[in-house]
Amino acid sequence: MKKDSVRIKKFHDRHIGPSCSDIKTMLKTLHCSSIIDLIKKTIPKKILSQKKINIPNPISEYKYLKHIHRIGKRNKIYRSYIGLGYKNTITPSVIQRNILENPNWYTPYTPYQSEISQGRLEALMNFQTMISDLTGMKISNASMLDESTVSADAMFMIYQEKIRNQKIKKNPYIFVSNNLYPQTVSVLKTRCFGLGINVIHDDYDKIFQYEKNIFCLLISYPSCSGEINDYRNVIKYAKENNVSIIVSTDLLSLSLLKPPGEWGADVVVGTSQNFGIPMGYGGPHAAFFATKEKYKRFIPGRIIGISIDKESKKAFRMSLQTREQHIRREKATSNICTSQVLPAIMASMYALYHGKNGLINIANSIHENAKKLELLLVNNIKNIFQINTSYFDTIRIKVESTYLKNLKKIANKKKTNFRYIDQNHLTITVDETTDQEDLNHIFSIFYEANNKKYDRKKKNRNSYSMIPINRIPSFLKRFSSFLDHEVFHKYYSEHEITRYIKRLEKKDISLTQSMIPLGSCTMKLNACSELYSLSQYEWRDIHPFAPKEQTKGYIFIIKNLKKYLKEITGLDGVSLQPNSGAQGEYAGLMVIKKYQNLSQKNEKNIALIPSSSHGTNPASANMAGMKIVSIATKNDGSIDKKDLLKKVKENQKSLSVLMITYPSTNGVYEEHVKEITEIIHDYGGQVYMDGANMNAQIGLIKPSDLGVDVCHLNLHKTFAIPHGGGGPGMGPICVASHLKPYLPNHPFSKWNSSSNDNRKNYKGDFTISSSQYGSSLILTISYAYIRLLGANGLKKCTEVSILNANYIKEKLKNFYKILYVGKNGMVAHELIIDCRSFKSIGIEVMDIAKRMIDYGYHAPTISFPVEGCMMIEPTESESKEEIDRFIETLISIRKEIKEIENGIFSKEENVLVNAPHSIDVLTKDKWNYSYSREKAAYPLSWVRERKFWTSVNRVNDVYGDRNFVCTCI
Numbered sequence: 001m002k003k004d005s006v007r008i009k010k011f012h013d014r015h016i017g018p019s020c021s022d023i024k025t026m027l028k029t030l031h032c033s034s035i036i037d038l039i040k041k042t043i044p045k046k047i048l049s050q051k052k053i054n055i056p057n058p059i060s061e062y063k064y065l066k067h068i069h070r071i072g073k074r075n076k077i078y079r080s081y082i083g084l085g086y087k088n089t090i091t092p093s094v095i096q097r098n099i100l101e102n103p104n105w106y107t108p109y110t111p112y113q114s115e116i117s118q119g120r121l122e123a124l125m126n127f128q129t130m131i132s133d134l135t136g137m138k139i140s141n142a143s144m145l146d147e148s149t150v151s152a153d154a155m156f157m158i159y160q161e162k163i164r165n166q167k168i169k170k171n172p173y174i175f176v177s178n179n180l181y182p183q184t185v186s187v188l189k190t191r192c193f194g195l196g197i198n199v200i201h202d203d204y205d206k207i208f209q210y211e212k213n214i215f216c217l218l219i220s221y222p223s224c225s226g227e228i229n230d231y232r233n234v235i236k237y238a239k240e241n242n243v244s245i246i247v248s249t250d251l252l253s254l255s256l257l258k259p260p261g262e263w264g265a266d267v268v269v270g271t272s273q274n275f276g277i278p279m280g281y282g283g284p285h286a287a288f289f290a291t292k293e294k295y296k297r298f299i300p301g302r303i304i305g306i307s308i309d310k311e312s313k314k315a316f317r318m319s320l321q322t323r324e325q326h327i328r329r330e331k332a333t334s335n336i337c338t339s340q341v342l343p344a345i346m347a348s349m350y351a352l353y354h355g356k357n358g359l360i361n362i363a364n365s366i367h368e369n370a371k372k373l374e375l376l377l378v379n380n381i382k383n384i385f386q387i388n389t390s391y392f393d394t395i396r397i398k399v400e401s402t403y404l405k406n407l408k409k410i411a412n413k414k415k416t417n418f419r420y421i422d423q424n425h426l427t428i429t430v431d432e433t434t435d436q437e438d439l440n441h442i443f444s445i446f447y448e449a450n451n452k453k454y455d456r457k458k459k460n461r462n463s464y465s466m467i468p469i470n471r472i473p474s475f476l477k478r479f480s481s482f483l484d485h486e487v488f489h490k491y492y493s494e495h496e497i498t499r500y501i502k503r504l505e506k507k508d509i510s511l512t513q514s515m516i517p518l519g520s521c522t523m524k525l526n527a528c529s530e531l532y533s534l535s536q537y538e539w540r541d542i543h544p545f546a547p548k549e550q551t552k553g554y555i556f557i558i559k560n561l562k563k564y565l566k567e568i569t570g571l572d573g574v575s576l577q578p579n580s581g582a583q584g585e586y587a588g589l590m591v592i593k594k595y596q597n598l599s600q601k602n603e604k605n606i607a608l609i610p611s612s613s614h615g616t617n618p619a620s621a622n623m624a625g626m627k628i629v630s631i632a633t634k635n636d637g638s639i640d641k642k643d644l645l646k647k648v649k650e651n652q653k654s655l656s657v658l659m660i661t662y663p664s665t666n667g668v669y670e671e672h673v674k675e676i677t678e679i680i681h682d683y684g685g686q687v688y689m690d691g692a693n694m695n696a697q698i699g700l701i702k703p704s705d706l707g708v709d710v711c712h713l714n715l716h717k718t719f720a721i722p723h724g725g726g727g728p729g730m731g732p733i734c735v736a737s738h739l740k741p742y743l744p745n746h747p748f749s750k751w752n753s754s755s756n757d758n759r760k761n762y763k764g765d766f767t768i769s770s771s772q773y774g775s776s777l778i779l780t781i782s783y784a785y786i787r788l789l790g791a792n793g794l795k796k797c798t799e800v801s802i803l804n805a806n807y808i809k810e811k812l813k814n815f816y817k818i819l820y821v822g823k824n825g826m827v828a829h830e831l832i833i834d835c836r837s838f839k840s841i842g843i844e845v846m847d848i849a850k851r852m853i854d855y856g857y858h859a860p861t862i863s864f865p866v867e868g869c870m871m872i873e874p875t876e877s878e879s880k881e882e883i884d885r886f887i888e889t890l891i892s893i894r895k896e897i898k899e900i901e902n903g904i905f906s907k908e909e910n911v912l913v914n915a916p917h918s919i920d921v922l923t924k925d926k927w928n929y930s931y932s933r934e935k936a937a938y939p940l941s942w943v944r945e946r947k948f949w950t951s952v953n954r955v956n957d958v959y960g961d962r963n964f965v966c967t968c969i
Contacts, residue, residue: 011061012793015525016800017879023800026807026880035799039700042802042826044671049702054567058790061529068784072538075553078415079438080279080543083394083429084224085147085181085770088541090432091276094494095349098501099342101535103722106342107511107526109518109858110726114317114955115309115916116853116948119504120341120725121316124304126487127272127286127348129967133482134254135268136261137290139966141301142318143344143727144336145579146770147271148187150287151180151218151248153300153334154267155188156623157291158216158244159197161298167242172197173212177204179223180248182747186767188218190744193766194590194625204234207243218246221260222253225427226394228476235264251275251288252432253392255356255363258476267291271770274431276350277343281554282544282771283579284728284778286344296964300334302726307960310914310953311921317955319964335619338580338716338731342724349501352491356483362432366393369430371469373439381446387425391471394429396421407449414445417546485967507951508725509858514946515878515886519830519861519871520614520665520692522717530720530784539780544771545748558773561783565734568694568794569711570704573740576732577767579774584712584731585620585659585690587744587768591710591735592657592686593624594742594766604656604685608647610639612665612865614690626656637666637820639676652683661690662697662706663828665865666820667805669696677707686710686739691731694718695875696802696829699795709736719782728775730782746772800876801829804883808874811887815894819869830873832866833890841900842907845870848893853916855889855939856948885942892939911936919949 018026023035032038039048059067080088091100099105111117111124124142131140144150155174162168176188178201185201192199200210204219217238222228238245246267247260252274260268273285291299305319354362374386374395385398399407401423411418419427428442444454491497509516516523533539542551562574578584589607596604607621610631618628629647632640639660648655658680663669670676677687689703689711695718697703703711715721716729723729735743746767773779789797809818809831816833835845845868849859861871874883893912900910907913909930917936927933938944 011058011527011788012796015527015789015793016796016876017882018800018804019880022880023803026803029810030806035803038803038806038826039799041824042806042822042828043669043700047669047671047673047701047706049700049705053699053791053794055564055786055791055794058788058793061788064529064784064788065532067787068533068780069536071553071556072533072536073553074556075538075542076415076550077537077541078417078546078550079441080417080546081428081430081442082417082419082543082545083226083427084183084419084545085271085273086279086282086543086545087274087429087431088433089274089276089278091278091346092350092353094497095276095346095353096535098498099346099349101531102505103512103526104505104508104510105345106722106724108508108725109516109521109523109723110341111318113849113853113859114315115850115950115952116509116858118316118951119507120345121304121318123345123348123504124341125306125316125967126352127344128304129485130348130351130483131272131288131290132967133484134251134259135249135288135290136259136480137265137268138293139296139299139303140288140290141299141303143340144287144289144301145340145583146283146285146287147248147269148181148184148767148770149583150269150289151184151246152187152191153336154246154269154289155216155218156191156195156334157295157298157300158246158267159195161295162215162244168215169213171213173200173210173214174198174216174218175200175202175207175210175214175243177217177219178202179204179225179227179229180218180220181224183767183770184248186747187769190590190766190768191623194593194623196625204229204231207234208237214241214243216244216246218248221247221249221257222392222394225388225396225421226391226429227388227396228257228390228392228472230473231263239264250392252359252363252366254478255359256367256472256478257392258478259480261290262480267295272344272347275347277346278540278777279543280540280775280777281542281551282773282777283775284340284343286340286347301336301339303966305960306965307956307963309918309955311918313920313952315952315955317957317960319960319966335582335586335616335623336580337582337616338729339727341726342728345725349497351483352488352500353497355488355492356481359483366430366432366434367471369434369439370395371471373428373430373442375469376439376443377446380443381450384446388471390473390476393431394427396425396427398425400424403449406451407445410448411445414441416441416445417543509856509948513948514856514858515874515882516858517860517872517874517886518858519667519832519873521723521861522695522714522873522875523723524720524875525877526720526722526781527788529788530781531722533780533784534777539777544776554773554776557780557783561779561786564786565713565732568698568702569713569734570702571708571711571734572737573735573743574732575743576730576773576779577744577746577769577771578712578731578733579769580727580729581692581712581714581716581731582616582620583768584733585616585688586623588688588710588712588733588735589620589624589626589657590744590766590768591733591739591742592688595739596656596686604654606651606654606656608644608651608655608658610660612637613659613661614665614692615864617659617690621659633666637664637668638670638672639664641672641676644676645679648679648683648685655680655683655685657686657688659688659690661693662703663693667827667830667832667871668820668822669828671823673706681707692717693829696798698798699791700798703734704736709739710734715779715782720785721778721781728778730774730778732774744768748772797876798829801874804874804876804878805829805831805872808872808883808887812890815891819866830871832869832871834866834869836868838897839868841897843897843900843912844868847912847915850954851893851896851912851915852889853948853950854936855892855943856946857886857889888940896939905930916950916954918951918953921953
C-alpha cells in the first residue's frame with residue numbers, strides 16, 4: 001500500500017484499516033461520491049440520527065496509557081482475606097506473558113472450524129481432564145461463565161432432563177443450602193423465578209423436614225463460611241427420594257479433599273479462579289461444570305472431544321453441543337454462546353506448570369497456614385473462638401461485638417480486608433500468596449484490637465508449632481489419584497512449557513495471521529494500548545466485594561462507561577453485570593418480566609422472535625420462562641409485517657416482548673423498523689434489540705430512536721474486547737427510563753458508589769452473575785476503545801465497516817449471488833453470499849469453508865442465518881489490501897468450482913472436497929490426487945509468503961460423536 005501523506009498518527013487512523021486514498025478508491029468502486037453519499041444510500045433517512053453523540057474528544061495512546069495508570073492508582077490494594085469464591089493467586093509469568101498477553105491466544109475466534117483450532121482445543125481438553133480428575137466426575141465441559149451462573153445452569157440441566165424423562169411433578173422445588181455463597185443463592189433465585197420453580201433456602205440438614213416436591217439439592221463443599229460439612233445422611237436421603245445433587249466446590253481444595261464424584265454428586269460446579277487467575281474485581285474467570293456420562297447430551301456449554309481426521313489422525317473438535325442453541329433454539333439446554341476459553345486455558349496451563357504434586361503442595365501450604373493462623377489467634381488472644389470444626393482455607397472467628405468494632409478500624413488502618421458476617425463473626429480466607437509475614441500481620445491486627453501495641457521485634461505470641469490439629473476429617477481425605485495423564489508430567493520447566501504453548505498456538509488461526517470475517521461476530525483490532533490495564537496489579541488484584549473506598553479507580557471507569565453507553569444508545573439505564581451476550585439477552589428479558597409482573601395485571605409470557613434471529617434469542621427467552629412465537633421473514637430478509645400483526649393480535653393478552661436484531665441478522669437496515677416497534681407498543685408489549693450488530697449503528701443510529709426498550713451490547717464484538725478463542729465476553733444491557741428501576745441487583749451491591757442514578761424507587765430484586773459488574777477487569781478495554789476514538793472516531797468506524805462490507809459485495813456480486821440487499825442495492829456492515837446452487841455438483845458451503853483454510857483464512861459464518869450460505873463481516877479494522885486478498889480468495893475458489901462444473905475435476909475428487917490439505921498430506925511421498933500439490937498448497941502467489949499449515953486434515957465430526965471421548969487418553 002502506498003504511503004498516504006494525509007494519514008496522521010491518531011488512534012482512529014491506526015484502528016481503521018483503509019487509508020484516506022483507499023477509501024476514495026473503494027467509494028469510486030461503489031459509485032459513491034463520499035462516505036456521506038454511501039450512508040444515505042444504505043441507511044433509510046428516517047432511521048438516521050441527526051445528533052452527534054456526546055462523547056469526550058479522543059486522546060492519544062500515549063496520553064491514554066498515562067491516564068489509565070493514574071486512574072488505576074485510585075484503586076487501593078489491601079491484603080484481602082474476604083474469600084467468598086475470590087482469592088489472591090500467583091499467575092506464573094510464563095503463562096501471563098505467553099498466553100494472556102499473546103495475541104495468538106487472545107484474538108482467535110470460537111473453535112467452530114476445528115482444523116484451524118487444534119491448539120486451543122487441545123488446551124481445553126487438558127482443562128476438561130483436569131476438572132474431571134479433580135471432581136471425580138466422568139465428563140466436564142470446556143468452561144462456563146462464573147460460579148453462580150454455572151450453579152444455575154446445573155439446576156436448569158437437571159430440571160430439563162427430568163421434564164423430558166417425566167421425572168418431575170407439578171409445582172417443583174429446589175432445596176438450596178444456606179451455606180452457599182450469597183451471590184450464588186441470588187442468581188439461583190432469579191433463574192427459578194423465570195422458570196416458575198420454588199426455592200427452599202435453609203440449613204442443608206433440614207431437608208428431611210420438608211414434604212415438598214424437591215427435585216434437586218444444591219450444597220457447598222466447603223461452605224461459604226469455610227466449614228467442611230458431613231453430608232452422608234443428606235446424600236443418602238436424596239438418593240432414596242430421587243433428588244439430584246449439585247455440589248459447588250473449591251477446585252484447589254480437591255487436591256486434599258475426597259472429590260464429590262466419589263460420594264454421590266450428580267453435578268459438580270465451581271470456579272477455576274484460584275488456578276492462577278487474578279481476581280480482577282470479579283472476572284473474567286472460567287467456571288467449570290462436571291457431571292455423569294448420562295447427562296452428556298444435556299450438559300450446557302461446549303464439550304471438546306477427540307475424533308479423527310480424513311487420514312485417521314487424532315484430531316480435536318467441539319462435540320455434541322456445537323452451536324447447539326443455534327440449531328435447537330428454544331429447545332436448547334443452554335443459551336450460552338460465549339464461554340471463558342482464555343481463562344480456562346490459563347487455568348489448565350497452571351495445572352500443567354505445577355503438576356499433581358505441585359497442586360498438593362500448594363493446597364497443603366494453604367491448609368497449614370490456616371491451621372497456624374487458628375492456633376496463633378486462639379492461643380494468644382482472649383475471648384476468641386474458632387468455630388469451624390473442619391476447614392480447608394477459611395477459619396470462622398467468634399468475638400465480642402465491641403472487640404469486632406475495634407478490629408475493623410485497625411484492619412482498615414493496616415490495609416487489610418476480612419469478611420465480616422455479623423457483629424460477632426468474621427471469616428479469614430488464606431490463599432497461595434499467604435506466608436508467615438502475612439500471618440504475623442493478621443495476628444498484629446487482633447493483638448492491637450485489645451488495645452495493646454504490637455512489636456514485631458518482641459515475642460508477642462506463644463508458640464503454636466508444637467500443637468498438631470486435624471481440620472480435614474479422615475473420611476473426607478482424598479486417596480484417589482488425579483492428573484495422571486502424561487501431559488501433566490512433562491512441562492514443569494519454563495523452557496518446556498513455553499515450547500508447548502508455542503507448539504499449540506502455531507496450530508490456530510488468529511487475527512495475527514489474517515482477517516476473520518465472521519458475520520455478526522465482529523472480529524476487529526484489539527489494540528495493545530486497550531489491553532494494557534489487564535497486566536497492571538492495580539486492576540488485577542482487587543476483590544469484587546472490597547469496600548468502595550478501595551475501588552475508586554473501578555468506580556470511575558464504570559461510571560463513565562455507563563455514561564458513554566447511555567449516550568451511544570440513547571437509553572437511560574445501564575447494567576454492566578451480564579458477562580456474555582446471551583446473558584445480556586436473558587438479563588434484558590428478566591427486566592421486562594419484572595416490570596410487567598409488577599406494573600400490569602395480565603400475565604405476559606409471549607416472546608415474538610423472527611425466524612432469522614440469533615439462536616440464543618429463543619434459548620434465552622425459554623430460560624426466562626417465556627413461550628416463543630416465531631415471526632416469518634420476507635424474501636428481502638426483513639420482518640414480515642403482516643405475519644407480525646397477525647401473531648400480535650392472536651397473542652395480545654399475553655404479549656410480552658418482540659426480540660429483533662438491527663440491522664437485521666440478514667444484513668439489511670429494515671426501513672419499517674419504527675412501524676414494527678409501534679405495533680408492539682400499541683399492543684402493550686416491549687421491544688428488545690439484540691446488540692450483535694451495533695457496529696453498524698454507533699454514531700449513525702440510536703436504538704432509542706427506533707423505539708427500543710432494552711438492548712444488550714456485545715462489548716467483546718463492537719467495543720473491542722478480544723474473543724479469546726471463545727471467551728471471555730461482556731453483554732451489558734441498556735434500558736429505557738421506565739425499565740431503569742428493574743435493572744439487576746446484587747447481594748453486595750454498591751449502587752451509590754458507581755452511579756448517580758436515583759435508587760430510591762429501585763425494584764430490581766434479581767441477580768444475573770457472581771460479580772456485580774460481571775467480568776469487571778475487561779471493562780477497561782471498552783473504556784479505552786471509546787476514549788481513544790471519541791465521537792468522530794466511533795462514527796467513522798461504523799461508516800468504514802459499512803464501506804468495507806459493500807466493497808466486498810460489489811467485488812463478489814458477479815461471482816456469487818448476494819442474498820439480501822437494501823432498496824439501493826446496499827448492504828449493512830455484513831453480507832450473505834448464497835452457496836446453495838453448488839450442491840448440484842456436490843459442493844457444500846462447508847467445502848468452501850475448508851478450502852479457505854488452504855488460502856490462510858478462517859471461513860465466514862457458515863449456514864447462519866441461512867442454511868447453505870456464508871455471512872461475511874469485514875469490520876472497519878481490515879485494510880483494503882487484506883480485504884482484496886480475501887476477495888481474491890473467494891473468486892479463486894469460485895473458479896475452482898467452475899472447474900468442477902466444466903468437468904475438469906470430478907464431483908468426488910477435487911480440491912474443495914479434500915480441503916484442507918495438511919502438511920502431512922502435502923509432504924507424503926505418494927500424491928494420489930488428480931490436481932497438483934502446488935494447486936492444493938499455493939492456489940495464489942501471495943499464499944506462499946503467508947501460508948498457514950494445518951496440522952490435521954478435515955475432521956470427521958460423525959466419528960467424534962459416535963465415539964465420544966472428552967478427556968485426555
